Amino acid sequence: xxxxxxxxxxxxxxxxxxxxxLLARAERNAEGAAxxxxxxxxxxxxxxxxxxxxxxxxxxxxxxxxPAAYCxxxxxxxxxxxxxxxxxxxxxxxxxxxxxxxxxxxxDAASTAQAIRGAVLRLSRGPDGRKTARDLGFGQPxxxxxxxxxxxxxxxxxxxxxxxxxxxxxxxxxxxxxQTIQDLARxxxxxxxxxxxxxxxxxxxxxxQGALRAFFDLFAAKTSLALSADxxxxxxxxxxxxxxxxxxxxxxxxxxxxxG
Numbered sequence: 001x002x003x004x005x006x007x008x009x010x011x012x013x014x015x016x017x018x019x020x021x022l023l024a025r026a027e028r029n030a031e032g033a034a035x036x037x038x039x040x041x042x043x044x045x046x047x048x049x050x051x052x053x054x055x056x057x058x059x060x061x062x063x064x065x066x067p068a069a070y071c072x073x074x075x076x077x078x079x080x081x082x083x084x085x086x087x088x089x090x091x092x093x094x095x096x097x098x099x100x101x102x103x104x105x106x107x108d109a110a111s112t113a114q115a116i117r118g119a120v121l122r123l124s125r126g127p128d129g130r131k132t133a134r135d136l137g138f139g140q141p142x143x144x145x146x147x148x149x150x151x152x153x154x155x156x157x158x159x160x161x162x163x164x165x166x167x168x169x170x171x172x173x174x175x176x177x178x179q180t181i182q183d184l185a186r187x188x189x190x191x192x193x194x195x196x197x198x199x200x201x202x203x204x205x206x207x208x209q210g211a212l213r214a215f216f217d218l219f220a221a222k223t224s225l226a227l228s229a230d231x232x233x234x235x236x237x238x239x240x241x242x243x244x245x246x247x248x249x250x251x252x253x254x255x256x257x258x259x260g
Contacts, residue, residue, distance in 0.1 A: 013061045018073040019211070021122055025218075030139040037143045039083050040209045042242045046080035047212055049240045050219055057237075060226045074215040084205035102191055109184040110144035116171070116181075120160075123170050132167070136160030141202045147191045154185040167215040168172030 013021070042069065043044035052073040053062050114226065133139075137156030143149045158181060159169055168178075217232040220238055 009052055013067055013069045015069045015072045018069040019076065021136065022073055022211040022214045023207065025214035026207065028209060029214065038242050040205060041085055043212050044078040044081040045075045046240060046242050050216065051075055053237045053240055054219060057226060059247060061222055064226050066222045070215060074212060077212045080208045081205060081212065084201050084208065087201045105187055106147055106150060109154060109188045110150045112181060112184055113150055114144065116157050119171050123167065132164055135163055141206045145200065146155065147188055151185060151188045151228065152202060154181055158185065164240045
């Protein structure tokens with residue numbers, strides 16, 4: 001049972017409650033097709049500094065709805081991110097076993113998927129834009145290094161364009177462009193490992209990182225108000241959060257593990 005400490009809104013939350021809240025916030029962000037791109041290891045390391053900053057202003061932060069339980073949940077998520085990352089090097093080993101032709105095909109397919117995804121983001125800023133982006137695969141784990149991820153991204157693009165035919169014209173896609181996407185998806189499907197299930201490790205990493213970013217968002221919001229009278233301290237605390245570019249405004253994606 002949560003201990004009452006009288007520090008205000010949210011003070012009775014347990015670590016489990018805080019974690020569930022952060023995961024729910026991350027899920028809503030993903031459903032909105034508006035996740036951010038940051039280095040997961042950098043986020044995990046920054047979490048410790050952010051938690052320390054919260055503890056320096058514990059009473060005021062708790063009064064504004066960010067009690068200690070959120071800090072404990074954030075540290076838990078940071079540890080999970082590091083554990084998931086340590087389990088992922090096998091993907092790099094598989095990449096070294098590809099022939100130049102296989103690597104070139106994967107690079108072409110990933111580049112095509114990224115170019116279309118980037119263009120879609122520019123055209124999906126209206127009221128229904130997030131649903132459209134979601135239909136085209138945004139919010140799912142995506143690594144340009146993994147054939148299974150790229151193949152899924154291409155297929156979601158094809159399915160999404162079929163469901164949102166107006167996008168083809170808006171994007172300027174020609175029939176030959178659609179054929180190219182189909183050919184890449186077909187050829188990519190022949191690569192070893194493409195048909196394997198998407199790694200649960202990567203999905204779990206994305207989920208944990210999304211929840212940690214939700215913690216950073218809460219921290220930034222509370223800090224902006226709690227320290228409004230002390231701009232220097234407010235700036236110091238906000239600078240602890242790793243900078244991130246909103247994926248809905250990126251010119252292009254990078255060939256690293258990311259959501260979007």
